[in-house]
Amino acid sequence: MKQLQLFILLLSLFTSPFIIAQNETSIEKELAESHKPNQKIQDSLSKLIKEYNLKIELETDTAKRNLLTLRLDTLWNAKDQNDINQLKLDFDFARKHPNSLKALEIMKINVGRFTGMNFYDTFVEVFQNFSPEVQNSATGKEMSERLKYFKQSKVGSIAPAFTLKDITGQTVSLSDFKEKKYVLIDFWASWCAPCLEELPYIKELYKKYHQQEFEIISVTQDQKADLWKNAIAKEKIESWKHLSVTENKATIDKDYFVYGIPHKVLIDKNGVIIGKWKGSSENNKHELQQLLKSVFEAE
Known part of the structure; x- marks a missing residue:
């Protein structure tokens, strides 16, 4: 009986990293799939922005140029909103995978981006939802440090002295x-x-x-x-x-x-x-x- 228990223990020690790796691979695929709809919109908007930039560059009529510029601003607004929509989906994804380092990694990437600038409280809430093991990982410690600098430099904070x-x-x-x-x-x-x-x-x-x-x-x-x-x-x-x-x-x-x-x-x-x-x-x-x-x- 003791030999069987020892065998099971050894088996779990050797197989658990493999299982974790499998889970992370599955989570990465799930994350990639969740990005596809917004990526498609982003690609379309990026193409249109490029086209309008070219039109503005070639346009000599001031009135028409101004109209094109207004349209370009609308496209940039749509792109920004699409990025924010994706960020919100990433927040939901991270909440559903509190044991995933991959989910934490996507949070670490987003926290320094333009789209994440007004979501400090949400980043903190999502980070605190991760398991202690994930929070205490190397990536977790990096995320914790980023949140510290985010907090001290956000709107409403006392500006860091220099x-x-x-x-x-x-x-x-x-x-x-x-x-x-x-x-x-x-x-x-x-x-x-x-x-x-x-x-x-x-x-x-x-x-x-x-x-x-x-x-x-x-x-x-x-x-x-x-x-x-x-x-x-x-x-x-x-x-x-x-x-x-x-x-x-x-x-x-x-x-x-x-x-x-x-x-x-x-x-x-x-x-x-x-x-x-x-x-x-x-x-x-x-x-x-x-x-x-x-x-x-x-x-």
Whole structure:
């Protein structure tokens, strides 16, 4: 009898990893299937967006060009909503598979994306629903850390403090602006095409509101100082403050939960984050502009 029990124990030890692997493979296939409908919509929208971008580029009539741009904005809105719909399905998927590392992995990927920006509470709820074994795994610990940085950098939180050297060697601290100015932190890089495309728009905001207690701090992720400095000179954006993550050996991008650029954070005079935008889109530009307008009209 004891020999039989020992045999069963040994068998379970050797077969359990195989069973877990089988389950994860099955879960991965299930997840892939759940993504197909939304992926089909995303592919169609991406194709249309590409077509409209080409039409706008070729159109010479201003009125027609504006109409095409409006249509393009609608397509981007639809794409964003489709991504959010998929995220919600992923949340449901993770809830149904609390013992799956694959389900946790998809949560870890989504938590840093644009679509997940307004779902902090849901990410926490879903993560806490995972089994202790999954939560305490290496991926679980990474997810827990991401949630910590997500929490401290989301809208409504006190902005993480920093004291760093700017491009001129002067010290810049976020506390310098408390009770004095609104601060827009713009994470960018000289190699980031969408970041460069937004600079004329950022320059207009600075020109319009700088005299009304508005400051911009650009934070580059460039690895080479000469590329960063050359880009600042070329784009004629010396007017506001510039910091380098690399030059300062800083963690400011991590502290503000930056997983991709452009990434913008608006901080009020009390040091509270009142706006956050990931990626480049007309919607982001419009929201930032409207928020600044409401702030400075109210004062």
